[in-house]
Amino acid sequence: MTIIGIIGAGHIGSQVARKAVELGYDVVIGNSRGPETLADLVAELGPKARAATASEAGAAGDFAVVTIPLGNYKDLPVEELSGKIVIDTINYYWERDGHIAALDAGETTTSSLVQEYLKDSKVAKGFNHIGAAEITTTGTPTGTENRRALATASDHEDAAALITRLYDEFGFDTVNIGPLAESWRVERDRPAYGPRQNVEELTNNLAKAPRTI
Numbered sequence: 001m002t003i004i005g006i007i008g009a010g011h012i013g014s015q016v017a018r019k020a021v022e023l024g025y026d027v028v029i030g031n032s033r034g035p036e037t038l039a040d041l042v043a044e045l046g047p048k049a050r051a052a053t054a055s056e057a058g059a060a061g062d063f064a065v066v067t068i069p070l071g072n073y074k075d076l077p078v079e080e081l082s083g084k085i086v087i088d089t090i091n092y093y094w095e096r097d098g099h100i101a102a103l104d105a106g107e108t109t110t111s112s113l114v115q116e117y118l119k120d121s122k123v124a125k126g127f128n129h130i131g132a133a134e135i136t137t138t139g140t141p142t143g144t145e146n147r148r149a150l151a152t153a154s155d156h157e158d159a160a161a162l163i164t165r166l167y168d169e170f171g172f173d174t175v176n177i178g179p180l181a182e183s184w185r186v187e188r189d190r191p192a193y194g195p196r197q198n199v200e201e202l203t204n205n206l207a208k209a210p211r212t213i
């Protein structure tokens with residue numbers, strides 16, 4: 001039994017939860033307003049899911065998925081996520097999150113900020129360049145011709161390996177960009193951000209990404 005702690009229960013968090021439960025994972029999911037606001041979602045997800053506070057979800061997970069607005073990343077529960085692999089779906093929308101000078105200047109990446117904050121966790125970028133609805137609708141079995149590919153990046157080999165396995169279970173191939181410092185290649189408005197791509201197309205789009213937009 002593997003428990004995924006999901007922090008954020010919006011478009012992406014709920015979709016990751018749906019697919020994870022379908023695959024046989026147990027899910028503990030939390031948001032900012034409290035577990036009572038997630039009654040409908042956990043009722044839909046069934047007995048393999050329960051709602052909790054964000055901290056409890058982080059503590060319960062064998063690994064975690066963090067999927068909240070970047071502007072709130074310093075609310076993530078550092079202690080509860082310590083020592084764990086954390087899959088980070090978070091993107092930077094300055095219109096929503098406020099301006100972050102180091103991102104605007106191309107001096108860091110969104111996932112590097114999350115990794116610096118969760119200093120004892122192992123952050124892997126994941127599910128950041130796929131529309132929420134497509135998480136449950138565009139996956140196909142391993143080996144399918146022209147299978148959709150998703151990117152990851154991490155400073156930790158075991159974290160990259162875990163998201164690669166999870167992507168495969170969800171129905172996607174993986175392109176590993178390398179360290180988080182390179183993960184700007186799949187951030188917002190780069191060529192790889194959004195469209196359906198196979199491994200070759202995604203690799204090419206990552207290679208031609210401009211550092212700043």
Ligand SMILES: NC(=O)c1ccc[n+]([C@@H]2O[C@H](COP(=O)([O-])OP(=O)(O)OC[C@H]3O[C@@H](n4cnc5c(N)ncnc54)[C@H](OP(=O)(O)O)[C@@H]3O)[C@@H](O)[C@H]2O)c1
Nearest residue numbers: 008009010011012031032033067068075090091128131132
């Ligand atoms: N939507 C997409 O297709 C998509 C695709 C890829 C990546 N992303 C990125 O993934 C992240 C989530 O996107 P989304 O579309 O799922 O957002 P969303 O629908 O707005 O959901 C955000 C979730 O985060 C929770 N949250 C906000 N602040 C929190 C905090 N301080 N502590 C705990 N939970 C908190 C919210 O809970 P409350 O409702 O209780 O406040 C809500 O459940 C964003 O960074 C987004 O840019 C989105």
